[in-house]
Amino acid sequence: MNFLIKILYLISKLPLKILYIFSDIMFFLNFYIVGYRKNVITQNLKNSFPEKSDAEITEIRKKFYRNFSDYLVETIKSFGISENEAKVRMQHINQDLFHQAKAEGKNIILMAGHVFNWEWMNALATITPQKNSHPVYRKVNSSFWEDQMKIVRNKFGNEALEANEVILNIFRNKNDGESIYMFVADQTPHVAHVNYGLNFLNQKTPAFIGYDKLATRMDLIFIYCEMKKVKRGFYQVNYHRIYSDGEKFVKNEVVRKFHQLLENTIKKNPDNYLWSHRKWKYQDSIKTYDGE
Template sequence: MAKPYTSYFIRLLNTLSRLSWKNTFRISSALNFILFRVVGYRKKVILQNLSNSFPAKTEPEIQSTAHRFYRHFTDLILETIKCRSCPPEDILERIQGDISLVDRLFAENKNILFLMGHRGNWEMANLYASLRFDHQCLVVYRPLKDSIFDQWFLRLRTRFGSRLVPMDDIAAELRQPRDRPYVVVLANDQSPQPDSAYWTPFLHQDTCFFRGAEILARRNDLTVLYADFSRDTARRGYYHVEISLVTDACKSLGKNEILEKQIRMLEADINAQPFNWLWSHRRWKHRRPGLRPIS
């Protein structure tokens, strides 16, 4: 259901999307000051997540990483708004990297599960995939509760031909006949329900992950890739993509091995560029079933 003020906010977003990139980042800098210095948006969650994930860092180092995260976060927000109306050339210019592995798999008629974490700008990454990949691009998403916001993001994410598939419908979608290979784009580092999750140490904490990615790969015999989008610290709004093979023989791997391989890749990338992840998310809100919180 749409809230009464939503339509006015959508108009504001559409107006902001038509600004130049230079003015986009000016607004981001102002928003960064407000969220970090004035409001302290989710500051307690961010600092706790960083402290628990990097126990060897000093307090000043944690504060510095948090500050860099806020700048990354507000850039991410404004970049995403800008992507609603920017030309495709802007997307292709701002994400650089070697994607020859994807091209080769298309030539071999291979279907792909393309796993990401919430690093870089995942909305821009989705648009990049639909522009650059020859595969049919299927983006897995969770519909938003506000119908007007959901439609705004739907139009953003499908601008260049991607097909959005709700998470609950992706298994049925992959059973449909199609005339070319497909790539399923999935960010799988959000927090699932603890009872059905896969649990593993991650960033020095017991962490739950969705099992669906591995189930999807095994059932459909998909080639599994992992993509990391690191931020170019010298140029705002620019990213480098690095695509790695997780497995091209998923049925030969042991249970949870696909997840483990991808999780370790994500963990290494977070350690390499710590500010570039969604630290404002309450990622560790669940406890492993059977374990009680320490009071």
């Protein structure tokens, strides 16, 4: 394992223009030869965009494979990327929201989707006024890769928290405007925890609702992260505060609003979303459905 770690870090020090050569090779293999999860990707796209022709679906899938290949090498680059380069490659817009939260004395729940490249948001910790920044991660089957991803997410002064621990951590700590918790909030819940679903991208969709407990019980600030790929190797994230309709969030309100915002983002650039995940495989297990 030590040898593998050394190789990984050596590769991460290569310039991105070199790493993108590997990305181009992966794209060619995936799209023209291997067809990685081709059927899953195609079906997800057809279900999400029933109005699009087969030719349009194929074009989106092709662009997705390019973006996905870039994401893989960019994730490797995360191990060796410097703070300065991370700031150049990920532009953060509407940073005033973080100063407002500090002035209001309220902690922040950041909510991103699986839009490329969510892994490069970590350098945000170096430019916000909050003292504590906690990327939230989920355990994976490989302890090796889990350890490596924790290292990546702990960079730049972050302190990563496992998803099963984060809710309790938030409840126990002071709500004083000094902490940010970074969720990739469109995770697919385990089949045993599929309690709530909604209409998302024209489909009955199981939704992760852990953060909803926070919205209804604590006076926190919820911020949506709108990701955009500007060009190869350069991204932009625009931050939008999510407000409740009444004095406080009601049950599942923040979940619905997050998915509405994410759907709008995906529709603008559908090739930039992680279509290879089997996000809709537990549709029939939904206990409470909130959709048309």
